[in-house]
Amino acid sequence: MAVAINSDGADVVAGQVADDRHPALSRWSVPGLSPLPGPDPCPLTPHGDICNVLTRSEHGLLAVAGIRTQHLVVLDAATGGTGTTPVEGHVLWAELAGSLLASSGTRTEILDLATNRLVWRQAPPAPPPPSHTNMVPLITFRPDRRAFAVGGSGDPSVLVYPLTAAGPPHVADPAATLSGAPERLRWLGFGPTGKYLIAVDAYAKRTVVWQSGETEPHLEDVFGENADDHWCVAFHPDGEHCALGMLFGYINLYRLSDGELVDSQQQHASRVNTLAFTPDGSLLLSGGDDGKLLVWPVD
Known part of the structure; x- marks a missing residue:
């Protein structure tokens, strides 16, 4: 399951397994989780496809791809429509x-x-490992959109590049090289203030945190190899806390400044696939392999 919450926190688009009764995408109100219309028609294969890529912009655009087709479609999150396919080839992130x-x-x-x-293209492209063709480099934007980070290219680093707003595709050298990264990634993202960057190992063996201005991992004795079995991440809007979803249904809430475990709850019967805070930080949405989409309060 995957979720993408609206910038005003009023509704969420959920991605799941498509079957004879349910499409791979559905839209729900928050916090009551009452069904809402759209996006319709669903751009994913109607029978058996699984929503693998789901991301939403603050302007209401939704980018989605399935595990079977792997073709990215960009559409309006509320109305749906036929959408556009701006990217050639398969998309996994x-x-x-x-x-x-x-x-x-x-x-x-x-x-x-x-x-x-x-704007930018990785050259030469980083090939996936032969036995795991779904492991590709991941890109994430810093919130101020003056930089972006790329990791999971097969080496133990994350590269941070300046983001050029105009002109031809830039080939600038990285502004920073962050060390100690997993060579292949499941998740990569900046916090809402840009102070922290988190990478989750593709094999769920490590969770690495970097603090702005530092190139070495932050609190490696707390995170790093001591933070295994994590599968998904959501930053709290304050930028100082994050939720980590685990393989065994638990959700851990951490204070990032000192690595303090603030709370830990088993909300799902199996792997937690996705997490998202509402913009005011009062609610956390979680989705898992158990097919549940939950909304729970955060103190």
């Missing part, structure tokens, strides 16, 4: 920031949807 679309799969690149301009 995507992130939207305004009109900027970062995607990775056949290629790892950033596209400006407003101008159809290629």
Whole structure:
């Protein structure tokens, strides 16, 4: 399961397994989880496809791809429609920031949807490991959109690049090289203030945190190899706390400054696949392999 919450926190789009009764995408009100119309028609295969990529911009755009088709479709989150397919080839990861679309799969690149301009492309591309063709480099934008980070390319580092707003695709050298990263990633993302960056190992063996201005991992004795079995992440809007979903149904809440475990609850019967805070930070949404989408209060 995957979720993408609206910027005002009023509704959430959920991605799940498509079957004869349910499409792979549905839309729900928050916090009551009453069904809402759209997006319709669902762009994913109606029978047996699984929503693998789901990301939403603050302007209401939704980028989605399934495990079977792996073709990225960008559409209006509320109304749906036929959508557009701005990226060629297969897509296994995507992130939207305004009109900027970062995607990775056949290629790892950033596209400006407003101008159809290629902003950046990884060259040469980083090939996936032969036995795990779904492991591709991941891209994430810093909240101020002055930089982006790329990790999971097969080496133990995350590269932070300046984001060029105009001109041809830039080939600038990285502004920073963050060490101690997992070579392959499941998740990569900046917090809402840009103070912290978190990477989750593709094999759920490590969770690594970096603090702004530092290139070595933050609190490696707390996170790192001591923070295994994590599968998904959501930053609290204050930028100082995060939720980590685990393989065994638990959700851990951490204070990032000192690594304090603030709370730990078993909300799902099996793996937690996705987490999202409402913009005011009062609610946390979680989805898991057990097919449940839950909303629970956060103190």
